[in-house]
Amino acid sequence: MEHVSPELPPDRCPGLLRPHHAADGALVRLRAPGGRPPGRALGRLSAASQMFADGDVHLTSRGNLQVRGISVDEHGNVAAGLTDAIVAAGLLPSASHERVRNVVASPLSGLAGGVADIRPLIGALDTALCAEPALAELPGRFLFGLDDGRGDVAGLRCDLAAVAVDAGTMRIVIGEMNGPTVASSQVVDTLIGLALRFVRMRGTLWHVRQLPGHGTELGGLNPAPELPPYAMPYGVLENAVSALVPLGILTPGMASALPDDGVIITPWRGVVLPQGADISALSAAGFVVSDDSAWPRVTACTGSPGCSLARGDTRALARRTVASGTAADRLHIVGCERACGAPHSPHNLVFASRSTSHRSST
Numbered sequence: 001m002e003h004v005s006p007e008l009p010p011d012r013c014p015g016l017l018r019p020h021h022a023a024d025g026a027l028v029r030l031r032a033p034g035g036r037p038p039g040r041a042l043g044r045l046s047a048a049s050q051m052f053a054d055g056d057v058h059l060t061s062r063g064n065l066q067v068r069g070i071s072v073d074e075h076g077n078v079a080a081g082l083t084d085a086i087v088a089a090g091l092l093p094s095a096s097h098e099r100v101r102n103v104v105a106s107p108l109s110g111l112a113g114g115v116a117d118i119r120p121l122i123g124a125l126d127t128a129l130c131a132e133p134a135l136a137e138l139p140g141r142f143l144f145g146l147d148d149g150r151g152d153v154a155g156l157r158c159d160l161a162a163v164a165v166d167a168g169t170m171r172i173v174i175g176e177m178n179g180p181t182v183a184s185s186q187v188v189d190t191l192i193g194l195a196l197r198f199v200r201m202r203g204t205l206w207h208v209r210q211l212p213g214h215g216t217e218l219g220g221l222n223p224a225p226e227l228p229p230y231a232m233p234y235g236v237l238e239n240a241v242s243a244l245v246p247l248g249i250l251t252p253g254m255a256s257a258l259p260d261d262g263v264i265i266t267p268w269r270g271v272v273l274p275q276g277a278d279i280s281a282l283s284a285a286g287f288v289v290s291d292d293s294a295w296p297r298v299t300a301c302t303g304s305p306g307c308s309l310a311r312g313d314t315r316a317l318a319r320r321t322v323a324s325g326t327a328a329d330r331l332h333i334v335g336c337e338r339a340c341g342a343p344h345s346p347h348n349l350v351f352a353s354r355s356t357s358h359r360s361s362t
């Protein structure tokens with residue numbers, strides 16, 4: 001069963017060292033395992049985007065960061081000044097593993113709720129991942145998850161996840177299957193060992209769930225139950241402030257409203273601030289700090305002008321939809337049938353076109 005395919009399809013997930021060339025310029029994606037960028041990195045990235053790109057920092061559904069609208073030279077290269085600024089911000093700790101450091105982790109762990117504090121596992125997993133040369137061959141789409149028992153990250157279709165059962169043990173989830181329960185001290189070694197086995201057996205597959213046995217090949221024991229959609233809370237919480245970033249677009253004004261250190265990026269395109277914050281100032285800068293807003297129910301793909309396939313401006317339609325107060329259901333607004341970035345939970349697709357829009361349920 002375990003073999004390496006000689007003909008792996010190209011992995012087009014972008015990184016700093018391999019930009020994606022979009023209709024609005026080049027795009028680089030920067031990994032922040034667990035949504036934890038290094039101290040001061042967000043502010044430095046925002047400054048670099050204002051100098052070399054569209055000016056914003058874009059948050060992804062994996063808690064990563066993107067800069068887009070980057071000017072390129074006649075050879076398609078981004079400015080050396082941008083690369084230097086990103087490296088100086090600590091956002092490229094491993095050139096060989098930059099595109100595989102995809103780790104989502106419960107953003108509120110240790111701050112509000114959950115049955116365990118999984119924060120120490122984030123850095124330990126990232127360090128172990130980068131120390132294993134063979135794991136540079138993981139697909140860029142491969143996703144690790146660390147869930148503190150509240151079921152937020154476990155619902156994100158991770159390839160390999162550890163979900164806290166209590167303060168000292170975690171259940172390993174392998175693709176779509178529940179695996180063994182191990183001591184928390186064994187979680188990192190277990191996940192790394194499973195990832196190495198997947199690299200050897202994956203052939204042309206991107207995800208563990210695509211294996212014929214959906215994960216039984218790696219020790220999956222029984223189907224993991226489907227979890228209800230997680231609703232990220234916003235506002236002042238137990239030991240943190242939580243704020244949503246509409247459409248994941250962190251403008252210069254929003255970036256400057258954040259503290260220098262300790263900002264946690266959530267997989268729901270928001271931020272958690274463990275040191276607290278002035279809610280009024282965040283709201284004035286453009287953050288959403290209340291569960292009453294329609295923004296948690298409305299997302300959009302890139303659309304035009306950033307995507308050459310788009311038939312309309314998805315983000316403008318999203319803003320109009322929220323402003324109109326008509327977003328009662330979960331909506332994902334797209335510019336074509338590819339439906340990039342559609343949530344895993346039930347939703348209605350809204351197709352933006354140059355003059356109109358229409359819906360379909362998924």
Ligand code: SF4
Binds near residue numbers: 311334
């Ligand atoms: S759904 Fe279509 S228009 Fe939107 S980003 Fe994907 S390819 Fe582009």
